[in-house]
Amino acid sequence: MKKKKPQLILENIAITDYAAEGKALARHDGKVFFITGAVPGDVADILVTKSKKDWGEGVAKKISQYSAERQAPFCKHFGVCGGCKWQMLPYQKQLQYKQQEAEQNLRRIGKVTIPEIMPIIGADDDKHYRNKLEFTFSNKRYLLPEEIGSAAEGLGMEGALGFHVPRLFDKVIAIDECFLMDNINNSIRNTVRDFSKANNYAYYDIKQHTGWLRNIVIRYCTTGQLMVNIILNHDDEVERKKLFDHLLQQVPQITTLLFTINPKWNDSIYDLTPQVYFGKGYVEEKLEDFTFKISPKSFFQTNTKQAEKLYTVTRNFAGLTGKEVVYDLYCGTGSIGIFVSKLAKKIIGVEVIAEAIEDAKENAAINNITHAEFFAGDVIKICNDDFFAQHGRPDVIITDPPRAGMHEKLVNKLLEISAPKIVYVSCNTATQARDIALLAEKYTVEKIQPVDMFPHTHHIECVVLLQLK
Numbered sequence: 001m002k003k004k005k006p007q008l009i010l011e012n013i014a015i016t017d018y019a020a021e022g023k024a025l026a027r028h029d030g031k032v033f034f035i036t037g038a039v040p041g042d043v044a045d046i047l048v049t050k051s052k053k054d055w056g057e058g059v060a061k062k063i064s065q066y067s068a069e070r071q072a073p074f075c076k077h078f079g080v081c082g083g084c085k086w087q088m089l090p091y092q093k094q095l096q097y098k099q100q101e102a103e104q105n106l107r108r109i110g111k112v113t114i115p116e117i118m119p120i121i122g123a124d125d126d127k128h129y130r131n132k133l134e135f136t137f138s139n140k141r142y143l144l145p146e147e148i149g150s151a152a153e154g155l156g157m158e159g160a161l162g163f164h165v166p167r168l169f170d171k172v173i174a175i176d177e178c179f180l181m182d183n184i185n186n187s188i189r190n191t192v193r194d195f196s197k198a199n200n201y202a203y204y205d206i207k208q209h210t211g212w213l214r215n216i217v218i219r220y221c222t223t224g225q226l227m228v229n230i231i232l233n234h235d236d237e238v239e240r241k242k243l244f245d246h247l248l249q250q251v252p253q254i255t256t257l258l259f260t261i262n263p264k265w266n267d268s269i270y271d272l273t274p275q276v277y278f279g280k281g282y283v284e285e286k287l288e289d290f291t292f293k294i295s296p297k298s299f300f301q302t303n304t305k306q307a308e309k310l311y312t313v314t315r316n317f318a319g320l321t322g323k324e325v326v327y328d329l330y331c332g333t334g335s336i337g338i339f340v341s342k343l344a345k346k347i348i349g350v351e352v353i354a355e356a357i358e359d360a361k362e363n364a365a366i367n368n369i370t371h372a373e374f375f376a377g378d379v380i381k382i383c384n385d386d387f388f389a390q391h392g393r394p395d396v397i398i399t400d401p402p403r404a405g406m407h408e409k410l411v412n413k414l415l416e417i418s419a420p421k422i423v424y425v426s427c428n429t430a431t432q433a434r435d436i437a438l439l440a441e442k443y444t445v446e447k448i449q450p451v452d453m454f455p456h457t458h459h460i461e462c463v464v465l466l467q468l469k
Contacts, residue, residue: 008048012064015042018097020104020430022085022458026058033058039089041067069093074127075179080144082166083180084456091126091455098460102429102450106464109433112440117448121309126455130180131220131285132302135189136267137161137203137213138172159203161193161216170206184253185218188228191250192216195243204233209265212236219294222304225283229258229274229296231267244277255279258296270297270355287311290338292363299332299356306453310425310461311339313449314398317423317465320344324395327419329379329410334360336398336425337372347372348391350379380413394419405431411438418442422466427453429462442469 010028015038019025023034026046032055038044043065046058073079073087086094099120106114123129141160162175177186196203196213204211215231228247232240244257256279260269274281274296282295287308294300301307314336318326320343328337331349333356341347347369351357354376364372373391375382397419399406405428406414414422415438422443426432429450436445443466451461 008051009061010046010048010058012043013046015040015044015060015067018100020101020458023057031056035060038063039067039069041069076177077173077175080142080165081163081173081175083163083178086456086458091122094455095120095122095452098452098458099450101458102448102460102462105429105433106436106445106448106462109430110436110440110445112437112445114445114448117450120450120452120460121306121313122452123303123306123455125305127179128182129303129305129455131222131300131304133178133181133185133218135161135175135216135218136164136172137211137215138170139203139205139211140171142168142171142173159197161189161196161203161213181218181220184220184226184251187251188218188247188254189216191247192230192243195246199239199242201239201243209233212239214262215267217296219283219296221283221285221294223284223286224253225255225285226253227256227258227279227283227294227296228254229260229269231260231262231269233261234263235261240277248278256281256283260296287335287339290367292333292335292338293359293366294333295359297355298359301335301453303453306451306461307335310451310453310463311336313451313463314423314425315340315343317447317449317463318343318396318398318421320396325392327383327394327397329397329399330401331360331374332356332400334363334372334374336400337374338363338367338369340398341367341369341372344396345371346392348394349374350382351376352378380407380409383413383417393417396421396423398423398425400425401431403428403431406435408438411435414439415442418468420468424464424466426462426464427459429460432462432464436464436466439466443467444469 013026015024015026017025017040019034024038026033026035034057037060042063044060045062047061048058050057070088071090078087103117138160142165160172160174162173165171202211204214212233214233217229219227257277258274260272260274282293285292323345325346326344328349331337331351334349337347337349357374357376360374446467447465449463453461
């Protein structure tokens with residue numbers, strides 16, 4: 001057996017700055033360390049987890065002096081749950097660090113001339129801002145640090161309903177109260193948990209693939225419509241009816257209740273069919289005066305109020321006059337294209353996921369938008385000369401890729417198309433900066449607007465306007 005390397009602890013290290021991706025920065029013996037669990041101004045003992053020639057990574061194990069910038073976290077699950085990792089920082093300080101990260105990434109990675117970045121648009125509400133949450137059942141509860149070594153018999157074997165432990169797929173933290181959504185999420189989760197325990201319902205065992213209850217997905221819209229989808233390992237009609245009737249009685253705000261039978265080893269439901277138990281089987285959300293139908297498997301921005309701000313920036317950057325053909329790439333369920341549609345001559349949406357395109361078409365119909373068309377497929381293959389001849393060449397391209405950014409082939413396709421404007425909406429300023437560097441062959445950066453969609457996390461959205469040279 002290999003001997004374990006002795007742990008290296010660096011004592012009384014001053015945390016001097018924010019780095020990126022939620023990590024803080026410290027220096028020791030001429031080396032830069034990226035630290036989790038600390039904030040600038042802390043003095044901490046650091047457990048070194050990775051050590052290279054010029055840099056390293058570490059975890060704050062003991063903080064001997066707390067930063068004056070710190071504040072008391074508002075959630076009792078802070079530090080264990082992987083959700084709101086920045087609760088110990090005042091919200092304005094979080095915005096400052098996000099602004100700093102966006103600017104550093106766009107300058108250092110993009111390596112192009114950029115204008116002054118506009119101040120980040122913060123959220124009016126830094127709690128209860130999510131419209132979607134997913135909770136997981138586990139037959140074994142994750143033990144908190146203070147419980148490890150306890151002599152209590154069966155501790156942790158009572159099961160849990162809550163969030164996965166960060167980086168541990170088979171561990172679940174029992175959540176009593178979550179501030180990410182209105183208190184309705186706590187009523188739903190705790191009602192189901194209490195009833196299931198009283199009736200000895202088996203929670204899912206991810207390793208043995210046994211148990212009955214697997215997940216709860218809650219979608220709560222600003223319209224007041226509330227959808228709950230309970231995922232089961234197998235059906236048991238008698239017990240399912242008992243549970244669902246109890247839930248509807250205890251939480252009458254639920255407007256639609258569904259269940260999904262998932263006999264697979266993984267948690268994905270995108271190849272499964274949710275079944276309606278109560279209500280119409282979907283909810284409706286609004287952005288400005290646009291209505292969007294959200295079914296159990298639909299994608300929709302999880303912070304409705306900030307999505308409205310993000311899309312408003314996107315529309316303003318596009319500078320539409322009513323004469324433009326707008327191509328909405330990675331259009332999903334069509335939300336951005338529909339949001340800007342009143343000022344466009346035509347909207348062409350392209351998305352690789354066929355189910356999302358069907359949602360986009362339905363959303364356009366709901367809003368009586370007749371000048372929008374949506375196509376399922378790969379942009380690189382769809383956008384050829386024949387397609388342009390039929391639908392028109394784009395005057396403005398809006399692209400909203402996933403965190404990985406745009407594939408290099410798509411970047412090259414955009415250079416080939418040479419639309420007068422590109423509005424690049426991103427949830428990862430590092431990959432956005434990389435793509436902008438490639439687009440710099442033909443485009444200049446005109447405007448940059450960061451937007452905070454997820455308070456108390458390190459995530460940043462950023463909208464960039466690119467103009468053809």
